[in-house]
Amino acid sequence: MSRAEQLREVFAECGIGAALEVVGERWSFLILRGAFNGLRHFEEFQTNLGIARNILSNRLGRLVEHGILRRDPDPADRRKVTYRLTEKGKDLLPVLLSLRQWGERWISGHPSNPVLVDRYTRKPIAPMMVQSADGRELSLRDMEWVDRDDLQREADAA
Amino acid sequence: MSRAEQLREVFAECGIGAALEVVGERWSFLILRGAFNGLRHFEEFQTNLGIARNILSNRLGRLVEHGILRRDPDPADRRKVTYRLTEKGKDLLPVLLSLRQWGERWISGHPSNPVLVDRYTRKPIAPMMVQSADGRELSLRDMEWVDRDDLQREADAA
DNA sequence: TCCTTTCAGTTGCGATATGCAACCTAATAG
């Protein structure tokens, strides 16, 4: 087994590793943030993020390969290519927002721009938090890591 | 200021960029996952993750530097060093869980081990989701990116 | 038509980061 394959296996054994295999590179999150903010074209990403063109090309390719972005030619201008989020990509929003809120709280110290608001109430979205199955907010003290099989046995015993 | 310059500034100030400065490297998330799962010592991280020793040393140092882990000598055995999450570190849990749930859903296709449960009800935590200020679940269609100042003006006008 | 600009990349090359194995020092165990 090659080193790369070994690494893939380590990463794949948990959802975090599996996710990082796809979006773990330094620029991927920023490209996704751009996509969520409406960037669609190569030049838009390049000028707005200040990313090197070859890296951008590589990352966009990877994100497309992994089904996070869709790459379509623009029918109106055949030079242009449109990148947009797939469902799989859109589903990364909680990750992006958690990361952003953490950065605002602990690093930059202030909310950043633009703000994501509820379209109807015009109020900013709530902070991301961990909740119980019935919707109570949980802190780390209220939670416990349990082996999946042990949990199953607990349930069977009850 | 040009539109490109404006946007570049926006991204530089964005919480995501700030967060990635600190936890954006390839192994950082996996080290944090280990910490959340109870790993405390250098050798534990090393054998558990299979990370190169020099990289682990470097990453632990960086996480300590940024106040995400605390490094304490073990009073019982002075060879040992204990790394544990600070409040700032613990507050990364929503990021880790969002990432993990996404990976489970879209990549590995199944829930991973161990499971994080509500200590009292013994039920797995809920999926991370974006919510309005009053707790409704929001999908991307229900939200809108708004410039902070525009939002303020909207509020003033009302 | 011919010339220029735009768009989406690719290529070459040097700088940086990463992975691996071996080594080191202090503390503890036997």
Add this chain to the structure above:
DNA sequence: CTATTAGGTTGCATATCGCAACTGAAAGGA
């Protein structure tokens, strides 16, 4: 007093990154 453990550091090879320059196809303009 020797072996082992913990937590690193060092040297070296490879992989990835960032920058600048270049390419090639497609518009746009005179």
